[in-house]
Amino acid sequence: MIKTKWFIYTVIVGLIPFIVRLCIFIVSIKKDTYLLFDPMDFAILGLVVNITNINELEGRKDLDSEWKSKCIGISVICIVVYAVLFAITIIYSINSNIFDKKYILVSSVILSITSVFYSFSIFDRLNKLKGV
Amino acid sequence: MGIYILVFSIVFSLLIIIFSIKTLVDTRNYYYKEFLGRKENGKN
Secondary structure (H helix, E strand, O other), X not given: OHHHHHHXXXXXXXXXXXXXXXXXXXXXXXXXXXHHOOHHHHHHHHHHHHHHHHHHHHOOOOOOHHHHHHHHHHHHHHHHHHHHHHHHHHXXXXXXXXXXXXXXXXXXXXXXXXXXXXXXXXXXXXHHHHHO | OHXXXXXXXXXXXXXXXXXXXHHHHHXXXXXXXXXXXXXXXXXX
16 A cells, blocks of 8 residues: 555656656647656656655654665765756756756666665565555 | 766666665565464464
């Protein structure tokens, strides 16, 4: 149940910017994939997922404190990385000569997929512990 | 500049993936141990 809620409330909500972009892409006459993928959307997904991790772990008393601290620490580092990525995308939108969009997009996609997997591993443990 | 961001994101992602896989394996082991314990006590 926890994992289902996590998927609906976190992953789907985090993917809303991308889903909106996808809907616009489907209904648009000129199909330009350049407009479909934006690094900012994936940075938002990563931020949402990691903030949810911290929120979920913070209130739990029944977990191994060392593991919990590690998870929260990694999530905080991830949030910092996503904040930097977010700033880079904003700078890119102002001046597109500083960064190459292709690299930033690939980086943000890799990081967001990793964050979803990381969050899945945390919620898998929370789900299993509740089931025991 | 972009290539450095890409390399950093790949290395960082690999570290997180290793930690995630370790978490998943530990969870499976813990859950299996609990299951065996319950089975031995007849609470299956």
